[in-house]
Amino acid sequence: MKQVAAHAQVSIATVSFVVNDTKPVLPETRERILRAIDELGYRRNAAARALASRKSRIIALIYPLLDQRNHHAFIEGAAAVAARRGYSLVLWPIHSDNAKTEITALIQAGFADGVLLMEVQLEDDRVTHLKQAKAPFVLIGRTRDLDGIDYVDMDFERTTRLAVDDLMALGHRDFALVVEDLSGTPLADYSPPIRAEQTFDLVMSERGLRGHVLRLAHDPEAVRSLAERLMREAPGTTAVVSMYDEASVSLAGGFRHLGVRIPGDLSIVGIATSSTITTLIDPALTTYDAPGAPLGALAADALIDRLEGRDGPPTQVRITCSLRAGASVGPAPRDRPSLDELAAGRADAGS
Amino acid sequence: MKQVAAHAQVSIATVSFVVNDTKPVLPETRERILRAIDELGYRRNAAARALASRKSRIIALIYPLLDQRNHHAFIEGAAAVAARRGYSLVLWPIHSDNAKTEITALIQAGFADGVLLMEVQLEDDRVTHLKQAKAPFVLIGRTRDLDGIDYVDMDFERTTRLAVDDLMALGHRDFALVVEDLSGTPLADYSPPIRAEQTFDLVMSERGLRGHVLRLAHDPEAVRSLAERLMREAPGTTAVVSMYDEASVSLAGGFRHLGVRIPGDLSIVGIATSSTITTLIDPALTTYDAPGAPLGALAADALIDRLEGRDGPPTQVRITCSLRAGASVGPAPRDRPSLDELAAGRADAGS
DNA sequence: TTGTAGGCGTTATCAG
């Protein structure tokens, strides 16, 4: 910086002013400085800057290591906004075991100015730590207590209703919902499946529909045999709403194998879908896609707003998943035999 | 730090010595200092430390945004090693468009001491930039020119041979290989599928086997119709080696639907498998799993070694994928009709 | 609009 100042015949302070755009500088001086910067290939030192300004201009996205979800779209959305606003988004992998230490270290060391937290649980220790450390943060997802908390989230309630309504309009009356059963895992308190299930139950009773819930542990064998299970537990089902992408794959494949036609005999839709695997299902799954990129962008914007001193009411946004047409949905079949009879019949024909 | 020094009645220098373990300190003084640190809840400031020592103790894993691969295991391996050795691993999302700017910024700004680079292409601009910026780096994957370069990689050659050999031992003589066709994408020059294909061709001719290669673009329709395509192009195939997880899912599902029994009529194995989706295939896919965690760990270790001044020959490691048994492999069928005849026969029976 | 100068919190060198 000294060299740049000398080269442009100004003081080092002036260089700082143009580099940070923090004070007005005559166009010609600015020009001279920029040229000097360019010629000398100068880049400001992040550590020194952070030390002097007490701001790192880094936002940390706490990156859940225990988890196999697909966060790509979300990260992209957040990274784009961060870049546009002069921040760096950094993914900080932490184990939930030592969350406390790592989070306070992250903040107290001044490494990050603020935090984006994903895979939020209804009661989430990390949120407590973040509050204690007085770190600005924005949740992706929701805790039970949302008072004064910035968050962005998918609107699972509306998405669930939307999916059911669309299927109802096609004449379906017998529903099943597939959700992950996370009890016993570190994500036991993760709310999306819980909320989807509650909404589903509610809608079913409101509309006088039949609804069966399939909670499915993250266990290959359980997932693989899902079609058989549905057939057994709710053979009258004509429409399945699945919030578990891998299960959707298995379900479609399993029924196809059993001779149940999709969507002729059974309609399937995915909700809150984030993996591309569903496009590979045959027929391609109709989904209500998770709005990953917009959520990431909103979260980053909200956080940076806070960092830059915007106060006011918390950002609390929910986005409904949007429909991506596939070929797995059709009108409710008339007088279709139960799924097990159907499968048995087709099996006879095929033997 | 001043407060801690006062509280423990030593100089601030001494505090630094115990905090960094950089000079011998009397056990009792150290004890006093540690206690003071604890009582005051002191944590050293990352920026100041980086500024004074000219080291950030951060290693950046350049995180490919364009890509949907599953890097979880790898990241976990690297993060664990980094933590153990007192470094922070940070994932730095960059678009390949402005790779040059972002990489030099990352290094010149002193943000990271070194870089881990994944999804390496045979000719990779980012490597050039890294060299220019004189940044210590370790590749996960390989460039064409490896002279003096630290890298860790999967051994696709040996893995491919291994898979073929195991299938040969079961009597298979008619092979097909499924690889991603990345031409026309930003990853066009990504070497794993290229090398697997070359090895496959080589092994086939060495052993006098029949081998058919299916290059498959990342296109839902193409993936979905894979079984039909194989049936058409290489109806004599009895064993498929797939390096494309999504395609494996589609293939297994497709053949099951066509009445081709797995593994009775056709064996399928996955190689370099990194997603858990293959466990959901029915029957569960037999795979040679990508050694993500060990590779990540090795890469991080190699990088930190460099950062800490170990010189000597470059780390150049290749790890072969290890077998995870599934139920998709069996002995070669005797006198099996061609796949299309088989499917036609079963379809007749079923209609 | 620009310059001066005092930190920012640590590390590291050099004495003691």
Next chain:
DNA sequence: CTGATAACGCCTACAA
């Protein structure tokens, strides 16, 4: 083994 103290590179009142 411990203590002073000069950097580290930049930001930011405060002056001019």
